[in-house]
Amino acid sequence: MDLLWLLTRKEITLQYKRTSLGILWSLLNPLLLALIYYIAFIVILKIPKKDFPLFLLAALFPWTWFANSVNASTVSMIANRSLIKKFPFPKHFLLTAGVFSQGVHFLLSLPIIAVLIYFYGKTAHAVWLLAIPLLLFIQFIMTIGVSLAVSVINVYFMDFQFIVAFLLNMFFWMTPILYQLDTIPDPYRFLSLYINPLTPLMSSWRELFMSNKIHWNWMIIAFLSSLVVFFAGLIIFRRLSSRLDEVL
Amino acid sequence: MNQSVIAFDHVWKKYPLLKDRPGFKEFFVNFHKSFKKRREGNNYFYALKDLTLKIQRGGCVGVIGKNGAGKSTFLSLMLGTILPSRGTVMVKDRVTPLLELGAGFHPDLTGRENVVLNGVLLGLTKEDVLRKMPSIIDFSEIEDFADVPVRTYSSGMYLRLAFSVAIHTDPEIFIIDEVLSVGDEGFQKKSRDAILRLIKSGVTTVLVSHNLQVIEELCTRALWLDHGEVVAEGEPGMVIEKYREEIIAPRQKTSL
Numbered sequence: 001m002d003l004l005w006l007l008t009r010k011e012i013t014l015q016y017k018r019t020s021l022g023i024l025w026s027l028l029n030p031l032l033l034a035l036i037y038y039i040a041f042i043v044i045l046k047i048p049k050k051d052f053p054l055f056l057l058a059a060l061f062p063w064t065w066f067a068n069s070v071n072a073s074t075v076s077m078i079a080n081r082s083l084i085k086k087f088p089f090p091k092h093f094l095l096t097a098g099v100f101s102q103g104v105h106f107l108l109s110l111p112i113i114a115v116l117i118y119f120y121g122k123t124a125h126a127v128w129l130l131a132i133p134l135l136l137f138i139q140f141i142m143t144i145g146v147s148l149a150v151s152v153i154n155v156y157f158m159d160f161q162f163i164v165a166f167l168l169n170m171f172f173w174m175t176p177i178l179y180q181l182d183t184i185p186d187p188y189r190f191l192s193l194y195i196n197p198l199t200p201l202m203s204s205w206r207e208l209f210m211s212n213k214i215h216w217n218w219m220i221i222a223f224l225s226s227l228v229v230f231f232a233g234l235i236i237f238r239r240l241s242s243r244l245d246e247v248l
Numbered sequence: 249m250n251q252s253v254i255a256f257d258h259v260w261k262k263y264p265l266l267k268d269r270p271g272f273k274e275f276f277v278n279f280h281k282s283f284k285k286r287r288e289g290n291n292y293f294y295a296l297k298d299l300t301l302k303i304q305r306g307g308c309v310g311v312i313g314k315n316g317a318g319k320s321t322f323l324s325l326m327l328g329t330i331l332p333s334r335g336t337v338m339v340k341d342r343v344t345p346l347l348e349l350g351a352g353f354h355p356d357l358t359g360r361e362n363v364v365l366n367g368v369l370l371g372l373t374k375e376d377v378l379r380k381m382p383s384i385i386d387f388s389e390i391e392d393f394a395d396v397p398v399r400t401y402s403s404g405m406y407l408r409l410a411f412s413v414a415i416h417t418d419p420e421i422f423i424i425d426e427v428l429s430v431g432d433e434g435f436q437k438k439s440r441d442a443i444l445r446l447i448k449s450g451v452t453t454v455l456v457s458h459n460l461q462v463i464e465e466l467c468t469r470a471l472w473l474d475h476g477e478v479v480a481e482g483e484p485g486m487v488i489e490k491y492r493e494e495i496i497a498p499r500q501k502t503s504l
Contacts, residue, residue: 002368002373002374003368003369005374006364006365006368006374007365010354010357010361010365013357014354014356014357017356017357018356082348082351082352083351083352083369084329085324085329085351086329086345086347086348086351086352087329087345087351087352087369087370088327088328088329088343089369242331245324245329245330245331246262246263246264246330247264
């Protein structure tokens with residue numbers, strides 16, 4: 001447990017180690033991102049939807065947590081080769097620490113969402129106290145599942161990291177982040193909801209921040225699919241990691 | 249005392265011969281061939297072949313052999329960073345490695361931060377490491393640099409700190425790979441004394457070294473590996489003599 005905590009802290013501190021603003025970047029990064037989207041969609045494209053920045057960021061921030069974690073996990077085994085070869089410790093700690101540290105950055109971006117919510121004349125709600133931990137848990141399970149799979153596969157096929165980058169991009173557009181779930185035409189909407197586990201998850205986050213509601217249907221679909229993803233990832237990890245030392 | 253803490257039972261370790269890493273393209277192009285290859289099964293290199301041995305608690309075993317004889321594979325199997333391809337490896341006590349010193353160090357973390365991370369990787373709790381911090385820093389003789397990133401260290405300082413962490417982790421089984429010559433002469437003596445103290449205090453030690461004299465001095469038993477197999481084992485003087493006769497003598501002749 002000490003080790004997991006230390007590895008997480010190492011990830012977080014190292015990211016900003018030699019910068020002057022330090023962890024403030026975790027706040028500044030999403031803020032600047034929000035500004036870009038505001039200019040692009042409200043100022044330039046003149047989208048009629050006034051609360052579009054909130055609408056967007058409510059799904060984009062959790063997506064960023066997912067995407068950054070998966071990106072980091074893909075190269076995690078190779079980046080930490082010397083640790084893996086010289087010390088006997090559970091390899092999945094490296095992935096868990098990565099997902100945790102990205103999760104901390106995500107939590108640090110939540111105040112920006114809170115500010116936007118007040119800006120658009122809404123308020124936070126007690127339901128957050130229940131929903132946020134639930135959604136954090138579901139997303140953690142899902143992310144770690146994907147991370148487990150991609151981290152070992154990439155050791156055997158280094159080409160895989162480029163495929164992962166492409167898939168992440170594809171899923172970004174396949175998941176209702178820039179648009180609403182309702183805008184997907186009918187038959188595909190259900191496909192997206194049931195086949196892409198990120199759809200119900202990101203939609204749940206948005207539903208929570210936009211209307212202070214827990215959409216139990218989406219939440220349950222997200223939870224069940226996160227379990228599927230997790231166990232699939234675990235099986236792949238188990239099968240491939242026993243021979244990992246031979247190719248690493 | 250005579251309880252065996254390490255037991256290898258018919259252990260084999262093979263590695264695929266990675267001439268060129270097969271990518272996706274080759275994988276698909278050679279899809280039909282890949283099954284054939286697998287059946288032929290001769291694309292492997294055997295690092296250890298049918299190794300069976302036991303090590304008693306409190307002993308010091310010296311491992312000798314040429315480069316590529318399987319010594320490091322043997323150590324890694326004990327450490328648990330690699331798994332045997334066949335056979336079983338049983339290790340009862342906690343293993344502390346002294347392999348590549350400073351392998352776990354991160355250049356951007358300070359000396360102290362690296363000590364904590366390394367100590368925990370070696371199996372201590374965080375409190376343990378913090379409690380031992382003063383003596384770790386003291387032993388490594390880097391007091392003034394404990395709080396600066398290790399990337400600014402000289403290579404000697406780096407190695408001294410890494411050695412100091414390992415020696416302070418209360419090892420139960422200590423495995424050492426060719427790292428007895430760390431730092432300047434003063435520190436070399438100090439580190440050798442520290443290892444000697446550990447051996448005398450009854451810590452099981454497995455030592456890989458090309459320095460035959462060191463093995464003869466420190467060890468109670470020696471093991472000679474060649475091409476993954478045990479050539480000789482037993483009393484260090486006897487094993488080393490055989491080794492000298494067979495390996496070193498002919499080489500000297502040819503070089504003349």
